Amino acid sequence: MTTSELYNSYREQMRRVADIKFSSALLQWDQETYLPVKAAAIRGQQIATLSELAHQLFTDEKLGSVLNELKQREDLAENDKKNVDLTFEDYTKNKKYSSEFVRKMSEQVNKTFHAWIEARKQDSFPVFENKLDTLIDLKKQETDILGYEKHPYNALLNEFEKGCTVDLLDKTFTGLLPSLKELLDRITKKEQVDNSFLKQHFPKQDQWSWGMHLIKKLNFDFNAGRQDISEHPFTINFSSTDVRITTRVDENNFSNMTWSCIHETGHALYEQGLPENQYGLPLGEAASLSMHESQSRLWENNVGRGLSFWRYYLPELQQYFPKQLGNVSLHTFYKGINKVEPSLIRTEADEVTYHFHVYIRYELEKRLIEGSIKTKDIPAFWNEQYKKYLGISAETDKKGCLQDIHWSHGSFGYFPTYSLGSFYAAQFYSFAKQNIAGLDDQLEHGKTENLLHWLRDNIHQYGRKYTSEELCSKITGKPLDIAEFMAYLLHKYTRIYNL
Amino acid sequence: MTTSELYNSYREQMRRVADIKFSSALLQWDQETYLPVKAAAIRGQQIATLSELAHQLFTDEKLGSVLNELKQREDLAENDKKNVDLTFEDYTKNKKYSSEFVRKMSEQVNKTFHAWIEARKQDSFPVFENKLDTLIDLKKQETDILGYEKHPYNALLNEFEKGCTVDLLDKTFTGLLPSLKELLDRITKKEQVDNSFLKQHFPKQDQWSWGMHLIKKLNFDFNAGRQDISEHPFTINFSSTDVRITTRVDENNFSNMTWSCIHETGHALYEQGLPENQYGLPLGEAASLSMHESQSRLWENNVGRGLSFWRYYLPELQQYFPKQLGNVSLHTFYKGINKVEPSLIRTEADEVTYHFHVYIRYELEKRLIEGSIKTKDIPAFWNEQYKKYLGISAETDKKGCLQDIHWSHGSFGYFPTYSLGSFYAAQFYSFAKQNIAGLDDQLEHGKTENLLHWLRDNIHQYGRKYTSEELCSKITGKPLDIAEFMAYLLHKYTRIYNL
Secondary structure (H helix, E strand, O other), rough: OOOHHHHHHHHHHHHHHHHHHHHHHHHHHHHOOOOHHHHHHHHHHHHHHHHHHHHHHOHHHHHHHHHHHHHHHHOOOOOOOOHHHHHHHHHHOOOOOOOOHHHHHHHHHHHHHHHHHHHHHHOOOOHHHHHHHHHHHHHHHHHHHHHHOOOHHHHHHHOOOOOOOOHHHHHHHHHHOOOOOHHHHHHHOOHHHHHHHHHHHOOHHHHHHHHHHHHHHHHOOOHEEEEEOOOOOOOOEOEEEEEEEEEOOOOHHHHHHHHHHHHHHHHHHHHHHOOOOHHHOHHHHHOHHHHHHHHHHHHHHHHHHHOOOOHHHHHHHHHHHHHHHOOOOHHHHHHHHOOOOOOOOOOOOOOOHHHHHHHHHHHHHHHHHHHHHHOHHHHHHHHHHHHHHHOOOOOHHHHOOOOOHHHHHOOOOOHOOOHHHHHHHHHHHHHHHOOOOOOHHHHHOOOOHHHHHHHHHHHHHHHHHHOOHHHHHHHHHOOHHHHHHHHHHHHHHHHHHOO | OOOHHHHHHHHHHHHHHHHHHHHHHHHHHHHOOOOHOOOOOOOOHHHHHHHHHHHHHHHHHHHHHHHHHHHHHHOOHHHHHHHHHHHHHHHHHHHOOOOOHHHHHHHHHHHHHHHHHHHHHHHHHHHHHHHHHHHHHHHHHHHHHOOOOOHHHHHHHHHHHOOOOHHHHHHHHHHHHHHHHHHHHHHHHHHOOHHHHHHHOOOOHHHHHHHHHHHHHOOOHHHHHEEEEEEOOEEEEEEOEEEEEEEOOOOOHHHHHHHHHHHHHHHHHHHHHHHHHHOHHHHOOOOOOHHHHHHHHHHHHHOOHHHHHHHHHEEEEHOOHHHHHHOOOOEEEHHHHHOOOOOHHHHHOOOOHHHHHHHHHHHHHHHHHHHHOOOOHHHHHHHHHHHHHOOOOOOOOOOOOOOOOOOHHHHOOOOOHHHHHHHHHHHHHHHHHOOOHHHHHHHHHHOOHHHHHHHHHHOHHHHOOOOOHHHHHHOOOOOOOOHHHHHHHHHHHHHHHHO
16 A cells, blocks of 8 residues: 555544544533433443444554554655654553443443532532542553553543653642742732622623623634533534533623633634644644643633733623623723632632642642542542632532532543643743734734734644644743743732732 | 343344434434534534444344344243344344445435535525435435335335335325315315414514423423424434424414424424333334324324314413414414415425325425436426415425425435324324313313323334334224324314315
8 A cells, every 4th residue: 555545544544533532522512511311321321332432443453553554654744644653652552441441431430420410419529429439440440551650640640741740740839839829928918909890790691692792702713613501611622613612601700701701712712723634633633731721721811811801802891781890990800800819619710829729639639549548538638728728618519629520520630731721821922922013902902813823823733743842842942931920920910919 | 142141232232323323313413403514514424424333333243143043032022022023124124235325325415415405595406406316316226225116216115114105105195185185175265264463573582482381381301302493393312311302483474383393392202202221222212204293293283283272372372472462362363273275385384285295295206216307307396296286386496395304314205204194193183082081171271191191101102013004003993094084184174164
């Protein structure tokens, strides 16, 4: 076979795998948006069957031979070679899992997800504990299946962020937390910001219309995606031409929906910007989770909590909520949406305290996986850590250790990518401001196209061609530098709090 | 292996096939409700991949051996034996198709569906013609693959209605059409009924609320299903605990949505009443298309266009539309919703003229499949036949041969089951009235539970255990008798039109 024929055969097999994976993803999207309650169990089984099939197809020996053969060809184009190399890595890793294990995991995830929903309803961790415990056992088995150096949690971290380790994260957080704590202490000593205007009654339908208006103006392509309502906001895609985001509306808290819309739009713009002709191949996928998160956070925080952005959008927003916000000045609004205050819910946390939330989850997961803490001890550990770092603790599990969907999905090792995403975002945004002439002025006029194009050119178009660190160096000339993030925070909050 | 182990292995294989088929069905549901426009092509490909997989799995030799072995076991329970026999029939039929043909068909159906959407937008049959022509060629190939006696169209009819033939339908329609024509002529000579109150402006949101209220009261289980909006109303299911119906709203035509809601609810009540523990097996599936249609039509027409039904529901409806319907009397309403008048759109036709619509499509399909008419001649034939039987013809293709979704789905041989459904419905309903004490009185009080239980007991619970004709004889003591349908029409319209 010619190299081109061989590559096409590889591509065709990958397309079939992607068709099944994306079908499974649609079943999941539906499960979290529109599924009738009685169908929960059967839906779980249907998703498990597709997961198992995708796994079988992706670990098929035929694909292995094609990959082995392609690895030896020297006339592959650069991008094609990258696809083959990355697929070979994925293939080798996936071969480690048995079909049985994949099915067991998928079924357990489903059970755990529904237990989480029920536990939240009853506001009771024990309702969740049993299923979660079995899932954690499976995750431990998974670390053995995957193999690791030094710490079993490294195996799981690596699933979400290639090359990420306990050593690296320990070092990063150790470097960051004291400065962050110092900043927080300086802020809490100052006169506190008033954000009570965010906690009036904002009717659901008006919030929905406003959110839809906003994400459209941010260039979310509604011909290649949609927004719906779910328990917990998320972004999911079934091709770069079908990228779906969800949101939730809290009528008594304006922040909840608006910044989740911007956040998920950041994710979606990345997915919609991936090359369509690389469907099912690594170069058609996002570089990493931290890179994904850098996009959502850049839009949510660096742009979407910025003064320039709201100089344009506040008057528009006031048209949607004249009674609630008509008399709020730009500076009051800007300060209010950037209020720093220790709080219980991660997704509602400000840019300073957010990373304590992540750190606590990271420490907890590390211990759960190494076995030094038991599942039943999660609530106690959780509350103790919140007390220690933020000086507060949850009265109820729903506002504590039941707040995140991640564990119910089996996603252990995911949380740290949120912080990494913020750090990358700060570094990228600082560089974007130097590179895009008049960016602030554009934002003040509601124009975000140039920023989007810059992200498309520098990040989105490459798919998984480069790792997070490679992209970071390529764009900013240096690897991730935590000082960039601290500089961003200091610059911003010095002005807001007159530090 | 014990018979029980063998049966479990069969059941497990069927469950996996069902998981994939129902996943594919969800992709189709999504395609017709929520899919972003740019995703059309990739969605088609994803559905094709799942169809192909389901076909591969269902025609797997391993399933064949298990079935062959089970056929020889004499200690199978009655229902289990029925499942095995029916699956063996399906298996043998499916083995006739190559995977390649299944994929080709699925892809062509997708292209044809999108061409139909586009052709309707442009109101132009030629936009549809090319894709449809290729699809018809594939359907002709399919008749050869399946094999047939006498007429190739029999092969396709048999797909939707086991045992249905051109001879049988010719005989049925030849028996029916003269009496139907005579009734129509007698009606058109009488003073015409006023239904102008149905053609006022009925706001979309109010119609939606009314429709949701109505189907809920008809015992559609929203914990095991949902209703959404689509171009063309349909019912689809992914288990008996997830049955979804769709509707469309025409703000200037009240009839459109209300009776499509009742019709699809009739289908859905059947699916929701199938035994859950027979998931993926023949006894968990509806008996046939005509039996499905007998359920939707019984609810839509025999119940939902009846005087007793509206004696209860009109006051409720008037609360939704006080301005439009507040002054309409029960008898004016009842006569109006039963107005008989030759018209262009099948789904909006009354109970008398409806069967001319079906007959014309039946004749057309028969000729297309035998090759005595070409695809390009469809509009001319269509209009000529409408002129002949109903005295009218469509000014535009959208109101003519582009009105139905069926051909774009590759469903040739489907239409006749609509008429058969009406005929069965009349026969069942006449018998239900004799069997359920005080049925009319119950309907006058908005109570339809007993009728539903009667249908569940006599039809739904059996799945595919009996054929349409077996069920008909079991319930009414005789096979399908067209005279029952004519008696129903005569009784009803003699009163409405003072014949």
